[in-house]
Amino acid sequence: MTDNSIAIKKEHESYLEHKGKYSGLFGWILSTDHKRIAILYLVVISAWFLIGVTLGFLIRLELFTTGETIIGPQTYNSFFTVHGIIMLFLFVIPGIPAIFGNFFLPIMIGAKDVAFPRLNLFTWYLYVLGSVLVITSVFLPGGAPDSGWTFYIPYSVRTGTNMIITLSAAFILGFSSILTGLNFIVTIHRMRAPGMGWFKMPLFPWALYATGWIQVLVTPIIGITLLLIIFERLFGVGLFDPSLGGDPVLYQHLFWIYSHPAVYIMAVPAMGVISELITVYSHKTIFGYKAIAFSSLAIALFGSLVWGHHMFSSGMSDTANFVFSLITFVVAIPSAIKVFNWTATLYKGSIELEPPMLFALAFIFLFTIGGLTGIMQGTLSLDIHLTDTTFIVGHFHYVIFGTAGFGVFGGLYHWIPKMFGRLYNKKMAKVSFWFLFIGFNILYFPMFVMGWLGMPRRSYDYLPEYQIYHEISTVGSWILIIGLVILVYTIIKAIKSGERTSEMNYCGGETLEWYVETPPTHENFDEVPVITGEPYAYKQNEL
Amino acid sequence: MIAQVSNYTQSVDNTFIIVTGICVFFLLLITVLLVFFSIRYNKKRNPKALNIHGSTKLEVIWTIIPTLIVLYIFWIGWVDYKELANAPKDSMVIQATASMWQWKFTYSNGKVADTLYVPVNQNIKMKLNATDVDHSFYIPAFRIKRDAMPNTNNSTWFNAEKLGSYTLFCAEYCGLNHSKMITKLKVVSKEDFNNWLNK
Amino acid sequence: MSSEGNVAVHVHRDDEASKLGMWLFLFTELTLFGGLFLMYSVYRYTHQADFHLAAQNMNTFIGALNTAILLTSSLTMALSITALQRGSKKLSLSFQAITIFFGLIFLVNKYFEWSHEFHIGNFPGSESLLNKSQGEILFFGLYYVMTGLHGLHVIIGMAVIAVMMKFTINNVITRTNYVKLEAAGLYWHLVDVIWIFLFPLFYLIS
C-alpha cells in the first residue's frame, strides 16, 4: 500500500472494474471485496423478494372472495408458509445488513473492508445454499411446507410435507445471519478510522452494531429449536411430542426467544438507514444523536426480553403475562424516542423531498402506525382478543414491510448512484413511491378493522361479513404491486443504462461514503481518513 | 363495533377506546408535524437549514411522558386480564376438546355436543384441550381467546348476558381445514338449557 | 497486492480482532446449548421425580472419569500454547497430540455408555423407553441430544486441533503468530465448560 504507482492507478478504477485474481463471473462470486459481496446479496435477495411478493399477491387474490377463488386450501397454506419464510428469512432479516451494511459499513467507518472478508463471502454462500433449499422444499415430492413460518409443534412434526429441508434451510440461514452480525461487531470494534470514537460513528453503523449483538446471541436458540424438530421427525426423541410429555408451550418459548428479537434484527438496521436519510435530505445535523444511538442499544436489549408477548393466549402463568406485557411497553419507549428525534430533525431543516426522503417520511408514518398498534397488542386484555387475527397481520406488515421494506427502497434510491455510478429517473421513482405508499395502506389498514371484528388469520376461507374488507385489501395489493413493478423497472434501468455520474457527493451528505469516489475504488480510500469532527456537522448551518 | 354481550366485553371495549384514542392522538401529532415541517421547511422556502443538535429537556419530556402513558395502558390491560384469568368458583364447567378440524363439548353429565350451548347469566368455565395439534378457542363476541393444546390444561371463562348465537372460531392455524373449524355458541335461557342438557 | 484473496491476510493482521470474533462465535455455541439447558431446566422442574429416577441409570463413575479426561485435555491444550510461546515447537505439538488423544478416549467412553443404554433398550422410540414415564422419556431425550451434540463438538474440536498440528508443523503457526492455536484452544475449553455443566445435570441428580 506504500507503493505510489498502484495507489495512483487505483484512483480511477472503481470496484466494478477492478481486476482481481479472477475475471468475469468468478471475479464476483469469488471476490472478498465487501462491495462486490453486497452486490451479490442485492441480486439474490431481490430475486427471492420478487418470488415472495408473487406469493403474497396470490394469497391476497385467493382471499378476494369467499370459498375457492384461485387455489385450494393446501396450496393456500403452503403459500402463506413459504411467503413468510421467504420474506422473513430471505428478505428482511438479511436485507439491509447484507446489502447496505456490507457495502457502506466499512466505508462509513473509514475501513478498507470488513474484519473477516473471506468469512463475509462464506456467509453469502450459506445464504444461497439456504435459500436454494427453501425453494427445493417447495418442489420436491411431499409438498411445500405448510406449518406456517412459525413451525409450531406438534403440527410441524406431524405434517407430511417437506419440513426437514425447510428447517435445515432456516438453520443454515440463521448461521449465515450470525456470521454477518459477528463480522460487523468485530469490524466496528477494531477497524474504525483513527479518531473515530464511538460517538463520532454515524448512526447506521450504530444500528448495525446493536443488530449484530441480537444476531449473535439469539439466533442459535432458534437454530437448536429447529434442529430439535428435525430430530423429532427423524428419531422421535420425544422432546416435542405431547403424547410423550413434550410441552407445546415450551416450544413457543424457545421459538420466540429468537423470533421476537428477530423483529428488531429486521427493524433496527432500517432505522439506521432512515437516520441517515433524514439528516441528509434535511441538510442539517441530526437531532439527539446520542439518544438515537442509545435507543438502538436499548431496543436490542429490551427487545430480547419480550418474547412472551406472542403467547398471551397460550396459557402462560399470570406472572409471565404480567412481566412480558410490562417489558413490552418498556421497549415502546426507545422506539418512540427515535420517532420524536427524527421528527425534530426536520424542524428548521432545508428539506428536499427527493425519492429517498419520501420513503423516509413514509417510513416514520408507517412505523408509527405499526408501533402504536403494537402498543394495542401489548395491552393484555386487547391482545387476548386481537392475537391470531388479521389485526396482527396488519400490525407486523406495518412494522416489517413498513420499516425494512421502505428502508430498503429508500436506501436503494439513496445509494444506487453511489454504488453503480449511475442515476435513476427521479420522476419514475416518485411515481413508484406514491403507488407503494397508497397501495400499502389500502392493503394493510383494513386488516386492523376486520381483525378487531374477529377475523382469524391464516384462514383460507372466511365468513361473508368480512368480505368487504378482504376486497378492499386485495385491491390495495394490486396498487402496491404496480408501485413495485415501477420501482423494479426504475432501478434495473438505472443500473443497466442510467446516465453515468462520478459526482462524489450528489446529495450533500457528510458521512464518509460521500468522500469516496462514485463508484468507490477497490479499497475505498487511498489514504486512511483521520476523523476529527462529529458525523453530521453541517458546519455551513452554524450561525 | 361488534356485539357487547357481557360486563367483560364492556370493559375491554372501554380499554380499546382509550388506547385507540391515545394512539390516534400520537399518530396525528407525528403526521401533522411531518407534513407541516416538510412544507414549511422545504428547501424552496427555507434554503438554509439551522443546526439543532438536540435538547436534553425535550429528550427527558418525550421519554417520561410516553413512559407514564404506556404504564397506564399496561395497567388497564392488566386489570381487565386479571378478571379473565380467574374463573369464579361457582362456574359451570364444560370441557372443550379440539381436534382437526372440529370442536367437541363435554358437559358434566356426560353429554357431548359439537355446538356449545350455555345458559344465560351463568359463569361458564371452559376447560380446553386438544387431541392432536394446537388450536385456539376464540369467541370474538366475548373478546376471549385461549389456546387448546395437547398435553396442557388451559381454561377460560365467560358469562353471557344476552341470548343469541355467536361464532366460535379456531384461531390457531391447524392445517388443511383450519378455516372451516367454526362452530356456534348458543346462549339460551336456563330452562331451555336444562331441557337440552337432559334430553 | 496481486490476489484479492490474500490481501486481508498479508496486509492486515489483527490478532485482537480474530480473538474477538472467536469469542463471539463461542457465544453462539453458548446460546445454542443454552436453548437446550433452558429446555432441560423446564422439564426437570416439571418432572422432578422422574428425572431422579432416570438418572439412576447413569454411571457416575464413567461420567466423573470423562470429566477428569476432558479437564486434563484442557490443561494440555493450554500448555501447548505456552510451550509454543516459549519456542519449543515439539513440546507444543506433543501437547496438541495428547489433547486429541484425550478427546478420543472421551469419545470411546461415551460410545460404551451409549451402547450400554442401547443394549438395555433405552434409546429414543424404543419399546422399553416408551413404557416408562414421560419424565424419563424426556430425560433420555435430553441426554441423547445434549451429550450427542456435545460429542459432535468434541469431534469438531479434535479435527480443528489436528489442523492446528499441521499448521504448527508447516510453520503457519509460530512463536509470534499463534492466534489460530489460541482460537482452537478457546473452542476446546468451551466444549469443556459445557461438559462441566452436563456432568452434574445428568449424572449427579439421582
Place this chain on the structure above:
Amino acid sequence: MEGKDKHTIHNHSYTAYIIVWLALLTFTAITVAVAGINFGNSTIAIALIIASIKTYLVLTIFMHLKLENKTFKIFVIIAIFFLVISFILLFSDYSNI
C-alpha cells in the same frame, strides 16, 4: 493499520495451569462426593455452584480472560447476562410465584 503488530505474549506459566487443573479435579471430586449426600433440594444448587466455580477458573485462566483487555470481559458479561435473564424470564412462566 500497520501499527497493530503488538504481539505482547500473554500467557500463564506451566505451574499456574497445573495448579488450576488440580483445583478443577478437586472440585470434580467434591461435587461427586457431595452428590452422594442428600441435601434435598439444595443438592442441585450445590452442584451448579461448583460447576460455576470450575467454569470461572477455565474462563479466566485456561481461556486467558484474566489477561485480556476490558472489551473481552464486557463481551462475556453481556453473553452470560443474556442467558441468565432468559432463564429468569422463562421461569416466570413455569414457577408458581
